[in-house]
Amino acid sequence: MKMSKVLEVKGLTTQFESKNGPLTVVDQVDFIVEKGEVLGIVGESGCGKSVTSLSILQLLDKHGTISSGEVFYQNINLVEKNEKEMKKIRGKEISMIFQDPMTSLNPVLTIGKQIGEVIEQHEKLKGQEVKQKVVKLLQLVGIPRADEIYHEYPHRLSGGMKQRVMIAIAIACNPTLLIADEPTTALDVTIQAQILDLLRSLKDEMDMSMLLITHDLGVVAEMCDRVVVMYAGQVVETTDTRTLLRHPKHPYTIGLIQSTPHQSKGEKRLKSILGQVPTPDQFSHGCRFVERCPKAMEICQSTAPPLYDVDSHTSCRCWLYENKGDVI
Amino acid sequence: MKQFILNRILSGILVIFGVSIFSFLLIHFIPGDPVRIMLGINATPEQVERLTHHLGLDKPLLVQYGQYIANLFQGDFGTSLKTGRPVLTEILDRFPETVKLAVFGLLIAVVIGISLGILAARFKDTIIDKLCTVFATLGVSIPSFWLAILLVMVFSVKLAWFPIANGTNFRDLILPACTLGVVASTMIMRLTRNGMVEVLSNDYIRTARAKGLEDRLILFRHALRNVLIPVVTVIGLQLAGLLGGAVIIEQVFNWPGLGTLALGAIMSRDFPLIQGTVLFMGVVYVTINILVDILYSVIDPRVEMGVKEAS
Ligand SMILES: Nc1ncnc2c1ncn2[C@@H]1O[C@H](COP(=O)(O)OP(=O)(O)O)[C@@H](O)[C@H]1O
Ligand code: SF4
Ligand SMILES: [Mg+2]
Numbered sequence: 182m183k184m185s186k187v188l189e190v191k192g193l194t195t196q197f198e199s200k201n202g203p204l205t206v207v208d209q210v211d212f213i214v215e216k217g218e219v220l221g222i223v224g225e226s227g228c229g230k231s232v233t234s235l236s237i238l239q240l241l242d243k244h245g246t247i248s249s250g251e252v253f254y255q256n257i258n259l260v261e262k263n264e265k266e267m268k269k270i271r272g273k274e275i276s277m278i279f280q281d282p283m284t285s286l287n288p289v290l291t292i293g294k295q296i297g298e299v300i301e302q303h304e305k306l307k308g309q310e311v312k313q314k315v316v317k318l319l320q321l322v323g324i325p326r327a328d329e330i331y332h333e334y335p336h337r338l339s340g341g342m343k344q345r346v347m348i349a350i351a352i353a354c355n356p357t358l359l360i361a362d363e364p365t366t367a368l369d370v371t372i373q374a375q376i377l378d379l380l381r382s383l384k385d386e387m388d389m390s391m392l393l394i395t396h397d398l399g400v401v402a403e404m405c406d407r408v409v410v411m412y413a414g415q416v417v418e419t420t421d422t423r424t425l426l427r428h429p430k431h432p433y434t435i436g437l438i439q440s441t442p443h444q445s446k447g448e449k450r451l452k453s454i455l456g457q458v459p460t461p462d463q464f465s466h467g468c469r470f471v472e473r474c475p476k477a478m479e480i481c482q483s484t485a486p487p488l489y490d491v492d493s494h495t496s497c498r499c500w501l502y503e504n505k506g507d508v509i
Numbered sequence: 510m511k512q513f514i515l516n517r518i519l520s521g522i523l524v525i526f527g528v529s530i531f532s533f534l535l536i537h538f539i540p541g542d543p544v545r546i547m548l549g550i551n552a553t554p555e556q557v558e559r560l561t562h563h564l565g566l567d568k569p570l571l572v573q574y575g576q577y578i579a580n581l582f583q584g585d586f587g588t589s590l591k592t593g594r595p596v597l598t599e600i601l602d603r604f605p606e607t608v609k610l611a612v613f614g615l616l617i618a619v620v621i622g623i624s625l626g627i628l629a630a631r632f633k634d635t636i637i638d639k640l641c642t643v644f645a646t647l648g649v650s651i652p653s654f655w656l657a658i659l660l661v662m663v664f665s666v667k668l669a670w671f672p673i674a675n676g677t678n679f680r681d682l683i684l685p686a687c688t689l690g691v692v693a694s695t696m697i698m699r700l701t702r703n704g705m706v707e708v709l710s711n712d713y714i715r716t717a718r719a720k721g722l723e724d725r726l727i728l729f730r731h732a733l734r735n736v737l738i739p740v741v742t743v744i745g746l747q748l749a750g751l752l753g754g755a756v757i758i759e760q761v762f763n764w765p766g767l768g769t770l771a772l773g774a775i776m777s778r779d780f781p782l783i784q785g786t787v788l789f790m791g792v793v794y795v796t797i798n799i800l801v802d803i804l805y806s807v808i809d810p811r812v813e814m815g816v817k818e819a820s
Binding site for chain 1: 717
């Protein structure tokens with residue numbers, strides 16, 4: 182069975198203005214989200230995951246621009262669309278939920294209004310019909326006393342409940358693709374699991390595809406079909422989740438796995454990756470991971486490695502795979 | 510909500526009580542003998558004694574205050590020394606004129622201030638924004654009487670569009686209201702602009718954009734309401750200030766409001782009238798503040814809870 186692509190990102194490059202000229206924050210990023218799958222983007226904080234996802238919907242603030250690349254949504258290149266056309270895509274075809282539910286809802290509008298307005302914007306429903314749909318959505322995302330919560334303001338709700346409201350907003354118009362940028366990072370561990378369960382069941386029920394951004398490999402293991410590992414604005418490894426967790430290729434991915442607590446192995450000491458993600462103005466001319474890489478070689482200092490195809494569904498940006506795969 | 514309003518009213522009453530002590534003591538703050546000051550240097554000792562007795566100033570302080578409060582409760586604010594009419598009557602005669610001027614002036618301020626504020630934020634860092642900043646700086650640094658005189662020179666003397674300082678018709682109202690409005694608008698504009706810029710960078714604005722909402726809805730439904738929260742407070746304070754009588758402007762335009770009344774009372778050393786206007790302005794100020802707080806809790810649903818948690 183051949184799967185169809187919902188989203189194809191090709192050579193996406195996003196820059197931010199700075200005092201010293203433009204900074205390339207996201208550099209030549211490629212990935213595909215197939216219909217019905219959950220694609221994960223994983224990487225430490227500051228690797229460019231959020232900027233990548235905001236670029237897809239063109240929600241960057243005015244200092245950020247997509248300087249090259251294409252974003253195909255069902256074979257339409259979104260990068261060529263103007264603001265007016267993008268408004269028809271956002272919230273209807275592609276929805277997004279964000280990391281911090283505490284600040285993502287407007288404090289002075291009721292929950293009902295904030296969910297209802299996206300329906301009013303994209304569907305020809307009015308008044309009572311909208312309200313009925315909103316109450317159904319609240320029930321669908323597991324909010325008790327939906328009729329009452331409809332009239333409440335966000336400050337009355339817990340973080341988990343707010344994130345459920347954000348999810349209700351996102352799925353209100355049956356989007357094809359849901360982008361979730363660290364949807365559980367700001368929540369307690371028990372609530373995290375509940376929200377992930379909810380996202381998974383909604384994805385199946387509503388026949389959505391999902392782009393799930395996280396810095397947590399535990400979330401990847403639980404949720405994702407395939408994974409893109411990002412480091413310093415670039416894709417460094419792409420593969421399916423099983424392969425990634427069992428046979429990681431890139432030294433960065435290996436480092437990430439070694440620093441993730443593993444339930445079955447008990448409390449072994451974790452090896453964290455030394456050093457920090459470089460900021461865009463500090464990117465090395467060679468491999469961007471070179472300062473932190475335990476396997477760094479001479480060539481890594483001077484020349485940036487290309488992305489090698491290691492096998493039919495795995496690619497890796499590292500000189501160690503030079504003779505094992507073809508350059509893409 | 511009821512509890513919140515009740516709390517505000519109770520604390521308001523407390524403040525008014527304080528103001529009453531202040532206005533009562535006002536007469537005793539004056540160095541020297543207030544009665545002598547009132548009557549001037551040529552007064553005979555008999556005249557001084559008669560007025561002292563008339564004003565009750567020969568009794569113990571506490572008794573005087575008790576009497577003062579008792580009179581206030583009967584609507585007796587004393588009698589103007591100059592006109593011989595009850596102080597309250599004098600004040601209530603003038604108050605409607607001050608209200609007219611204040612409300613109209615504030616209306617102008619709100620319209621100019623909020624629209625320019627939104628405009629400046631929408632076109633942040635462009636020439637439009639910079640022109641608005643220049644306007645705000647001028648509005649703050651130019652003395653209001655100077656602007657008043659300028660307007661009179663241009664629109665009354667040169668162009669003869671408006672009458673010069675006579676009567677209380679609508680045409681007489683326009684120039685003083687514009688003066689007050691322009692001056693008051695600059696603060697509203699700066700607050701609106703800065704508030705708008707800040708609010709537009711909030712996460713919930715990004716959420717609103719991610720919904721595909723039209724810009725109009727993002728600006729007015731999502732941003733402006735949050736911006737208005739601090740702006741409403743300032744508008745309220747400005748209204749309270751204007752209702753206390755815009756002394757200088759009323760004087761320049763010869764507008765028969767509380768401001769000119771108070772100034773006249775000071776000039777003619779009419780102490781009962783001064784006391785009365787001070788107390789009256791205090792009550793107006795406190796009332797407006799309570800109304801603003803109530804309005805505030807309507808606009809911002811979090812206020813009410815903050816109060817509950819605090820108490
Ligand atoms: N609005 C912005 N202006 C300038 N630089 C930004 C902005 N947003 C993000 N960046 C920079 O882009 C890089 C990637 O950020 P981000 O995508 O938020 O990382 P992640 O989501 O992976 O933690 C960081 O170095 C960050 O400083
Ligand atoms: S290219 Fe070199 S420095 Fe970069 S990850 Fe591979 S081995 Fe490490
Ligand atoms: Mg992020």
